[in-house]
Amino acid sequence: MINIILCGGSGTRLWPLSRTMLPKQFVRLFNNRSLFQDTVLRNQPVCSHSMIVSNKEQYFLAVDQLSQIHSHNAQFLLEPVGRNTAPAIALACMALDADDLVLVTTSDHLVKNQAAYEAAVLEAKALAEQGNLVTFGIKPTYPEVGFGYIEANGHEVLSFKEKPDVKTAQSYIDQGNYYWNSGMFCFKAGVFLDELKHYAPEMHQACLNAMPKDGFKLEIRIELDTMNAIPEDSIDYAVMEKSRKVKVVPCDMGWSDLGSFDALFDEVKQPGLENAVLSRLDDSPEPICIDSSNNLIVARERQIALVDVEDLLVIDTSDAILISKKGSSQKVKAVVAQIKKQAPELADIHRLAFRPWGTYEVLQDSEQYKVKRIVVKPGSKLSLQKHFHRNEHWIVVSGTATVTVDQDVFLVRPNESTYIQMGQLHRLENQGKIDLVMIEVQVGEYTGEDDIVRVDDIYGR
Amino acid sequence: MINIILCGGSGTRLWPLSRTMLPKQFVRLFNNRSLFQDTVLRNQPVCSHSMIVSNKEQYFLAVDQLSQIHSHNAQFLLEPVGRNTAPAIALACMALDADDLVLVTTSDHLVKNQAAYEAAVLEAKALAEQGNLVTFGIKPTYPEVGFGYIEANGHEVLSFKEKPDVKTAQSYIDQGNYYWNSGMFCFKAGVFLDELKHYAPEMHQACLNAMPKDGFKLEIRIELDTMNAIPEDSIDYAVMEKSRKVKVVPCDMGWSDLGSFDALFDEVKQPGLENAVLSRLDDSPEPICIDSSNNLIVARERQIALVDVEDLLVIDTSDAILISKKGSSQKVKAVVAQIKKQAPELADIHRLAFRPWGTYEVLQDSEQYKVKRIVVKPGSKLSLQKHFHRNEHWIVVSGTATVTVDQDVFLVRPNESTYIQMGQLHRLENQGKIDLVMIEVQVGEYTGEDDIVRVDDIYGR
Structure with a gap:
């Protein structure tokens, strides 16, 4: 079975x-892992x-997070723009064989009961093997x-219900055979694509048009204009609410969509503790x-102090x-x-930004200069580039840099520095086995990220 | 008249x-000025x-803030340790002539009605000239x-009252002739010293013993052991509540001691605005x-967002x-x-620390390195120093540095850098007319502030 992971958002x-x-x-939320990483591990x-459906901005982030959990068997489908779930799933299915069984999941939900989850998936798999959409x-x-609700009788779906009001939702719960529509x-x-062709033939054809014709690849990139030509719709509206092959597997597996900080509070809160505190594992104070209870506190670097407050959500980040x-x-x-x-x-x-080659964090930004901490992953290199408005001072604090400046290539070791003059063609590379950590001081009349001319880039930017 | 400014806290x-x-x-609270600066300006x-009574930790900070408001006629009395207000005022008076009129003020109160303030001071001055303690x-x-209260009849003090309970405080207000004891x-x-000698002879003698005998100086430094020998007491207990020469000037001048964030809220709150916001003038977002009112928000660098909250004090700083x-x-x-x-x-x-020569701000601190932004004021220089555990990379971004490394003295200009090796004797100086701004990257196995050997220091550290 292949796990199609939807990574929008x-x-x-x-x-x-x-x-x-x-x-x-x-x-990163729980145990210093992301929900995406948890999703991959849960389905292993x-x-x-x-098959990860994502966009090119988040592609390198996903690759990075996969490598952190030592997951190396993922294929990517990169959408230039999102067209809701039906086209995403259709495109992914078109990259597979018609007989391939697929498990479609979101990437940002929480499942606390792994045993119940696996049991539900096996139950669904058996139904799917019989040609059902489960x-x-x-x-x-x-x-x-x-949420939307599903009215069920055993595995039979009696009806799909739109998001109800509280009273209706309560009546659903009281009746006992209504379930949250989970997006899984x-x-x-092949069964899904046939049903899509039947109920949404235009979308099916537009997806076929958009699929690259050059066979199997680890990264399938969809072009912007063909993607834009695909009608936008959810899998529920386009197929599930119309098809006669739909079945449901009722389950109770400690699921949450973590769709808000209130939902996060419910997951972080522990009995006996006055407040729900979510810290980074490493260095959060x-x-x-003081006399404060029932608050959600998400702490990162800063010291947080509460006095006489209750029922607050306090979410701190560096900026x-x-x-x-x-x-x-x-x-x-x-x-x-x-904010927008x-x-x-x-x-x-x-302030901590992810790049294909690693990360950078802006430590200080002012009119005359900018200070960054740059981390380059082993085996990675930045583009061959130049700037028109800034000079760069690089000080290596850990790892070894291979630096290209115009025709010269040389090493910069820990506690060594080098200088890149405005206009000089340069490249930074980590040929070593551990992270290269560097402090960069940019000095110039303009230090915006867009003052960059890329001459060569292994990431196709 | 001489303004004795008490700068403890x-x-x-x-x-x-x-x-x-x-x-x-x-x-810095209002108009990008500190209450200390406001105090100096108010009394000009x-x-x-x-005559500023302070300690040596805060001496350079006070000098710096005076120079920012172009105040150049201050004398300092530096206490190695605080012994409450009576000894502080006594030592300051001993540095003056017996006939000098003094106005003793705190440095951390707010006075909003300058005209009423000046009128009250002139009224007090007339009474003081007649030999009263006002x-x-x-x-x-x-x-x-x-607060303590003063029961008065015109300028006559009928009694001093300790901090009351709410009911008693309300009865004081209802009676109309009770006033807050302001600490001014x-x-x-000479009159004060005579009364001190009469009512607290031991303190008077101990203060005499502690005063340096070497005549008038701009900075009078008290030695630790003679200071420790002075009994600790407030001017109220030691003299004012006992002396028969005490008068009171009732006044209504928009005074606040700003002794808490609740008091600060009252001063920042403006009619018609939903929240009381105190930002730095320059760069606070x-x-x-959203649907939030009656909150005090002190914003510095970070974006603050409130949703559905009321009656909160939100005080943000960089750490x-x-x-x-x-x-x-x-x-x-x-x-x-x-926290302690x-x-x-x-x-x-x-994170922004004040030093005699300027400031430094820690931008990032990790096990292997530390990044600082250093600002050296024109005409200032750091000590001649060396470190045993760290190397330093200096990158000048503004101004010009005069750098001494062992026997060499050289200039480092904007966008230039230099390197100080572990163990090398070095000194940083700004001989120019504008601030020297520099990024320092320390690399070494230990980057604590105490890894410093000072060979020479113009500030006597």
């Missing part, structure tokens, strides 16, 4: 933890490999109004809480902090909308 | 804005010069329980407030954030007590 619901360039599934026992129905634990599916690739009343985390969207007007870079990117 | 009540090394009076119309009684605006005084130096319920800011003491156990450097110092 705008990074708004868990802002400031998530950003456009680091959506929810890539944020039931799937032979994964959806997973999560036993609801409270009257959530943000299991079927044979322990929050100080932004959110303080919200518990129960109001849906309004984070309104914050992000205002007022300081758009805070909606897009963290 | 432990930096706990406005933590994390204030720290041991940057007590409340030196924090009524006093010829000032105190200032602030007309109370609410039943504060944290006006008298002739504007807070985003710590305090979130307290309004009305509970007295509990900040409990936070500081815990858990992360004592956060109680002591900001």
Whole structure:
């Protein structure tokens, strides 16, 4: 079975933890792992490999996170723009054989009961092998109004229900045979594509047009204009709510979509502890809480101190902090909308930015200079590049840099430095076995990221 | 008239804005000025010069802040350790002539009505010239329980009252002739010393013993052992509550001791605005407030976003954030007590540290290296020093450095760099007319501040 992992997301619901360039599934939350990494690990026992549907901005981030968990059997489908779930799944299925069994999952949900999960997947697999389109129905634990519901009788789907009001949601729970629509599916690739062709023939044809014709590849890149030509729709609307081959596997596996900080609170909260604290494992200072309880505290680098407060969501990051009343985390969207007007870079990117070759972190940015910490992964190299407005001073603090400046190639070792003059063609590379860590001081009249001319780049940028 | 400015303070009540090394009076609050600077400016119309009672840690900070407001007629009395207000004022008076009129003020209070202030000072001055010890009684605006009260009849003091409970405080307000004891005084130096000699002869003698005998100096430094020999007491207990020469000047001048974030809220709050926001003038991002009101927000570098919260005090700094319920800011003491156990450097110092020669800011600190931004004021130089455990890379981004390394002296210009090897004797100096701004990257097995051997230092460290 092949695990199709959908990796979309705008990074708004868990802002400031998530950003456009680091959506929810890539944020390290529990045990210093991301939900994306947890998804891959969760499916390893039931799937032979994964097909990750992502975009090119997040491709290197996904590759990086896969390598951190030593997962090396993933194929990528890179969408230039998202067209909702039906086209994403269709394109992925078109890259497979018609008889291949696929398990479609999101990348940003939490599943706490692995045994129940695997049992549900095996149950779904058996149904899928019989030619069914199988959806997973999560036993609801409270009257959530943000999800659709599935009315079921055993494995039979009686109806799909739109997001209800609280009263209706409560009646669903009381009746006992209604389930949350989880966004997970299991079927044979060919069965799904046949049903799509039947119920959404235009989309099916547009997806066929968009698929590259050059056979099997580890990275399948869809072109922008053919992708734009595909109608936008969800798998539920396009196929599941119409097909007669749909079955449901009811399950109860400790599932959460972590769609808000309130949902995160429920997962972090532990009985007996006054506050729910989510820290990074390594270096987050322990929050100080005086007469304060029932708060969610997400701590990163800074010391957080609470006095006499209750029911707050306190989400700290290096450049932004959110303080919200518990129960109001849906309004984070309104914050992000205002951020996009007022300081758009805070909606897009963290101070720690991920690049194909590693990471950089802006330590200080001023009119005359910029200070960065640069980490280049072993075997990686930056583009061959030059700048028109800045000089660069590089000081290696760990690892060894192979530096190209015009015609010269030389090594810079720990505690050594070098200097790249404005206009000089240069390249930074780590040919070693450990991370290269470097402090870069840029000096010049303009230090924006867009002052870069790339002459050669192994990442095709 | 000479303005004796008392500059003590432990930096706990406005933590994390204030720290041991940057007590409340030196924090920039309003109009990018500190309360200390405001105090000096407020008294310039009524006093010829000032005598600043401080300690050697804060001496350079005070000198720096004076120079920023172009105040150049201050004398300093440096206490190695605080012994409360009576000895501080006595030592300052001993450095003056007996006939000198003095106005004793704190350095960390706010006065909003300058005209009323000057009128009160002139009224006090007239009484002081007649040989009285004059105190200032602030007309109370609410039943504060944290201050002492003065019962008055015109200029006559009927009694001093200890901090009352709320009910008693309210009865004081209802009676109309009770005033807050402001900690400000006006008298002739000799009159005060005579009264001190009469009512606290031991303290008087101990202060005489502690005063250096070498005549008038701009900086009077008291020795630790003679200072320790002085009994500790407040001017109120030691003299004012006993002397028969005490008068009071009742006044109403928009006074606040800013003794807590709740008091700060009252001063920052503006009618018609939903939240009280105190930003640095230059580069603080504007807070985003969704359905939130009646909060105090002190913003520095980071973006702050509030959702559905009311009556909070949100105090953000580069390395710590305090979130307290309004009305509970007295509990900040409990936070500081815990900070002192858990992360004592956060109680002591900001990431931006003040030195006699300028400032440094730690941009990043890790096991193998430390990155600092160093600013050296024009005409200043660091000590001639060496380190046993670290090498230093210096990159000048603005201004020109005069660098000494062993026998060599050379200039390092903007966008130039130099390297100081472990063990090399070196010195950094700014002989120019503008600030020298430099990025320092320290590389070594240990980068603690205490790895320094000072061979020569113009600041006597």
